[in-house]
Amino acid sequence: MVDTRFHRFAGPATVGAILAATGWGEKVGDLPDPGFRIEGVAELELAGPGDLALAAHLSYIDELRSTAAGLVIIAPGLGDAVPSHSRALVTDRPHQLFADILDFLYPASTRSVIADPREELGEPLLERDVALASNVVIGAGVEIGRGTVVGANCVIGAGVTIGRNCIITANTTIDCAHIGNDVTIHSGVRIGTEGFGWLDHGQSNRKIPQLGRVIV
Numbered sequence: 749m750v751d752t753r754f755h756r757f758a759g760p761a762t763v764g765a766i767l768a769a770t771g772w773g774e775k776v777g778d779l780p781d782p783g784f785r786i787e788g789v790a791e792l793e794l795a796g797p798g799d800l801a802l803a804a805h806l807s808y809i810d811e812l813r814s815t816a817a818g819l820v821i822i823a824p825g826l827g828d829a830v831p832s833h834s835r836a837l838v839t840d841r842p843h844q845l846f847a848d849i850l851d852f853l854y855p856a857s858t859r860s861v862i863a864d865p866r867e868e869l870g871e872p873l874l875e876r877d878v879a880l881a882s883n884v885v886i887g888a889g890v891e892i893g894r895g896t897v898v899g900a901n902c903v904i905g906a907g908v909t910i911g912r913n914c915i916i917t918a919n920t921t922i923d924c925a926h927i928g929n930d931v932t933i934h935s936g937v938r939i940g941t942e943g944f945g946w947l948d949h950g951q952s953n954r955k956i957p958q959l960g961r962v963i964v
Contacts, residue, residue, distance in 0.1 A: 753869075754905075755854045759786055760787045761785065763786060764783060766849055767782075769852060785798065786849075787799065789849075792811035795816060797817075797833070805842075806825075808826075812829045812831075814831075815831060815834060820836050850956075850957040869887075869907055873890070873892070874892045875894035878897075879896075879898065881898060881901075882901075886904045887906030893913070895912050896910055896914040896915070897915050897916065910922070914931045914932065915932045917932075921941070925939050
């Protein structure tokens, strides 16, 4: 599920406009409703009427039958499982189409929340007795609970929340994450950075957008 606290949404936008902009306009079958506005992206079981979801193969069929998603990208052969209230985009490359739409709706240029100031998140909020060592960088909207210690040279990305009585030792980077209470993170740890997700096309690989968060 996309966490919009960390990843900016460039929509809403109509499916027709998105397919045209991403070069998929001629690669999918007849559009069931080119004017449908995508208002978000979610997993099949969590999606609502304005959301896009993915059903890439038969293992998704039970979730597909019960989804409330307004639009689903499906592999050929899954059409009969699409609910009557959902629209379907049928393609033999569902993961590729889904990744391209994610790149359009959540542009890569806004995905590094450490580099992105994210002013709309507001100033950092630190409870009393938070101790910050030298050279700590704290992004917009960060929340740090009472009694937490952040060691030297740590970078806390925009929107990150850290609970109470935590110890974040030196040279740690935390991005796209929620850290609970009483957590100890040792030196040099990287939390919430992009995962290693790729689509294999045989001759080249396609990076899959990483748009979630880490909860510790």
